Amino acid sequence: MVHKITVVGAGVSGQALALWAAQCGASVFVTDCRAELPRQTQELFSKARIQWEVGGHTPRCCQCDLMVVSSGVPEKSEAVRLARVANVPVQGELDLLASHLKGKIIAVTGTNGKTTCTALIAHLLQSCGLNAVSVGNIGDPLAAHADRSYDAIVMELSSFQLHWNTQLRPDVAVLTNLAPDHLDWHGSYENYKSDKCRIFLPREGECYAVTHDIDAFRVPAGRTVCALGRGNLRIDMDGSDVLLVDRERRRLLFHKSSLKLLGAHNLENAAMSCAAVALAFRDIDPSAGLASFEVLHHRCEPVGERNGVLYIDDSKGTNVAAVIAALHSISGRKLIILGGQGKGERYDELARVVCEETFAAIVIGSEAEKIFAALLAAGYRHAVRANDMSEAVKKASKLAGPGDKVLLSPACTSWDMYHSYEERGDHFAQLVRTLF
DSSP states (O other): OOSEEEEEOOSHHHHHHHHHHHHTTOEEEEEOSSSSOOHHHHHHHHHTTOEEEOSSOOGGGGSSSEEEEOTTOOTTOHHHHHHHHTTOOEEEHHHHHGGGOEEEEEEEEOSSSHHHHHHHHHHHHHHTTOOEEEEETTSSOGGGGTTOEEEEEEEEOOHHHHHTOSSOOOSEEEEOOOOOOOHHHHSSHHHHHHHHGGGGOOOSSSOEEEEEGGGGGGSOTTSEEEEESOSSEEEEOOTTEEEEEETTEEEEEEEGGGOOOOSHHHHHHHHHHHHHHHHHOTTSOTTTTSTTOOOOTTSSEEEEEETTEEEEEOTTOOSHHHHHHHHHHSOSOEEEEEOSBOOSOOOHHHHHHHHHHOSEEEEOSTTHHHHHHHHHHTTOOOEEEOSSHHHHHHHHHHHOOTTOEEEEOOSSBSTTTOSSHHHHHHHHHHHHHTOO
């Protein structure tokens, strides 16, 4: 451990990094753009003898041997710029912590489905009696589990974290899918894909990459590819069973009938998750615990049925690809609620799928005009506007009839009306419960 460390950002991951580094004996300084840190954070830092600055990054942040950026800090951060000028080395949290993670590492990334896969993999391993923990972008920060021994560490990794990665080399790396997202942060779709694929850094010994067959070419030499669809080592989903096929050997992963998750995209999530478990631990049953896995909140989660209409909360559907997957995966007549704060995406393809998959759409939020215009341009004449979620749910209840499904899948962030997608989804569920 170096003597003096600056941590950029005092959010969940930054706070954990700072506290861990201090416990390891480093002199830690934290720099944050917020006007003030929460009182609890201040108390923790003071107790650990961690100093900090707020309101922006000053040259003081470069008075260190190493700068560590917490999750979400981009290259264009002023702190990073100052460090480059001062010739201070800059690391991401993955590089700092990689050698301190004890246990087999199963890492998951992708544009959509990564949280479901991470939670499911950890659940399956725990159901088999293994000491497994889920960490990273799913909730618990990585630093909170550094230097602890586990059978397996299952981590959800964002493109932001992977952008800085040069050291983390998982035993099994899972890439669920790729579609445009966070282009404002990465600068281009090509940069975004390149950063995502840093999860595939090879290592000595046996290591695997689990991905769709269309993305198998992205895996570098040194990793064995297990592809969903085809290949010598592949996941086969034909028929009523999901199988792991290794040339002529076939191993049952699970029966499709045992899966409770809603939608065809979740069948793929479960298939990739069970394959990751089977590859990491050859002597356990990857299907153990599958039937007891509960759907995660705000991810195609049924939240109520009123007058024969099923209401589904997919508030986590914050990009176009996620919404398209949800629409294709959920059967029956559907009404969709779209909109929120945009992320710089185009809505042409979304509009085409909405035309094919829904009988009506209700559009809300600051991105409403752009989405509405895309729907009109696609020839869709069944879209209406609503001022807020309350009005959207009321209109949906009048338009939908018995047997229909109302899907909240916004294709946008929630930040124009809510603090988080969780708050948005909870409000949607609460409004559904008040319907008669």
